[in-house]
Amino acid sequence: MGKKAVLLVNLGTPDSPSTADVRTYLNEFLMDPRVIDINPISRTLLVRGVITPFRAPKSAKLYRAIWDDKTGSPLMHYSLLQQKALQQRLGDEYIVELAMRYQNPSIASALDRLKAALVDDIQVIPLFPQYASASTGSVYDKVMELLSQWPTKPNVSFINSFHDNEGMIATFADNALKHNPQTYDHVLFSFHGLPQRQLVKADHTHLHCLKASDCCQTITEANKFCYSAQSHQTAKLIAEKLNIPKEKYTICFQSRLGSDPWVQPYTSEIVARLAKEGKKSLLVFCPAFVADCLETVYEVTTEYGDEFKALGGEKVQLVESLNDSPIWIDALEKMVREN
Numbered sequence: 001m002g003k004k005a006v007l008l009v010n011l012g013t014p015d016s017p018s019t020a021d022v023r024t025y026l027n028e029f030l031m032d033p034r035v036i037d038i039n040p041i042s043r044t045l046l047v048r049g050v051i052t053p054f055r056a057p058k059s060a061k062l063y064r065a066i067w068d069d070k071t072g073s074p075l076m077h078y079s080l081l082q083q084k085a086l087q088q089r090l091g092d093e094y095i096v097e098l099a100m101r102y103q104n105p106s107i108a109s110a111l112d113r114l115k116a117a118l119v120d121d122i123q124v125i126p127l128f129p130q131y132a133s134a135s136t137g138s139v140y141d142k143v144m145e146l147l148s149q150w151p152t153k154p155n156v157s158f159i160n161s162f163h164d165n166e167g168m169i170a171t172f173a174d175n176a177l178k179h180n181p182q183t184y185d186h187v188l189f190s191f192h193g194l195p196q197r198q199l200v201k202a203d204h205t206h207l208h209c210l211k212a213s214d215c216c217q218t219i220t221e222a223n224k225f226c227y228s229a230q231s232h233q234t235a236k237l238i239a240e241k242l243n244i245p246k247e248k249y250t251i252c253f254q255s256r257l258g259s260d261p262w263v264q265p266y267t268s269e270i271v272a273r274l275a276k277e278g279k280k281s282l283l284v285f286c287p288a289f290v291a292d293c294l295e296t297v298y299e300v301t302t303e304y305g306d307e308f309k310a311l312g313g314e315k316v317q318l319v320e321s322l323n324d325s326p327i328w329i330d331a332l333e334k335m336v337r338e339n
């Protein structure tokens with residue numbers, strides 16, 4: 001019998017925090033038509049002519065602030081730990097490969113290794129709990145594009161989303177317990193943002209998304225692939241698990257890019273509002289990320305932390321991501337064995 005494989009795919013990170021490597025990373029990432037979903041000429045002008053030249057030196061500075069001398073980028077460090085831990089759990093029955101959608105290790109190199117190992121079954125797990133065309137959808141595209149060149153196709157399956165996965169919810173709840181969640185004035189569930197037009201595209205009925213202010217409160221046939229609706233569901237499940245009452249938490253979206261409207265409310269505005277209301281301490285979950293990364297370590301702890309304190313707040317505490325928590329590795333193992 002041939003071997004089975006699991007291909008874990010996260011977003012990717014620059015090879016180093018140098019401006020040149022950050023530029024290469026941003027160009028590959030933002031030229032993806034699923035990320036900047038506008039016509040190709042406008043995308044090239046916008047990304048190569050405006051966003052990357054201005055953003056690369058600024059982002060490189062941020063990456064330098066989070067880069068560890070020994071382990072490099074946190075996203076890469078925790079992704080490698082996840083791969084290693086899952087491989088140990090699954091044993092010889094499976095080969096577990098790690099790839100990044102952008103930069104290295106590339107999906108192409110991981111698939112080459114699986115081809116050489118003569119695998120006949122590949123489970124692809126895009127490491128994004130909530131489905132978005134710009135993340136999960138893009139991983140599907142890349143894997144299928146590369147597999148289209150294989151003379152013989154293996155069995156291939158994809159995990160579309162795991163926004164309500166019991167083990168994922170339990171890991172975030174467990175990580176929060178270390179910080180005594182009940183002692184904070186307010187709790188934020190801050191998800192990575194997405195342009196609003198990408199949410200609307202995921203509504204096959206064209207009747208639901210953003211037509212009412214509460215369109216994301218429950219998952220229906222119309223919004224089952226909606227990143228925002230899935231994010232609301234994840235947050236509700238974590239809050240329920242920790243008995244955090246509705247009035248004590250807010251769901252919000254960070255990391256906006258450009259001037260188009262993104263999914264709201266924006267985390268920066270909520271942080272400012274809570275400080276003005278006199279809240280002193282915030283506990284922040286970032287449940288769109290399976291591994292701590294620039295967006296959690298820097299954006300939440302440093303940027304929102306500084307913003308909150310400048311307006312009178314005292315403490316912003318990040319709940320660490322899933323990283324290599326044994327409960328999360330249990331959940332990944334279960335996902336693979338039950339798929």
Ligand SMILES: C=CC1=C(C)c2cc3[nH]c(cc4nc(cc5[nH]c(cc1n2)c(C)c5CCC(=O)O)C(CCC(=O)O)=C4C)c(C)c3C=C
Nearest residue numbers: 011012013035059075128132134135192257288293294295
């Ligand atoms: C959670 C899944 C993600 C979605 C959906 C997503 C969409 C998305 N992102 C950008 C622009 C940027 N994102 C950046 C960093 C970044 N994004 C994700 C995940 C999702 N992005 C992660 C895990 C990271 C961190 C990577 C790391 O190395 O730690 C960046 C780069 C950093 C910076 O310059 O600020 C940009 C740019 C867009 C435009 C988008 C959807 C349209």
Ligand SMILES: [Fe+2]
Nearest residue numbers: 011192193255
């Ligand atoms: Fe992003």
Ligand SMILES: [Fe+2]
Nearest residue numbers: 209210215216
């Ligand atoms: Fe919605």
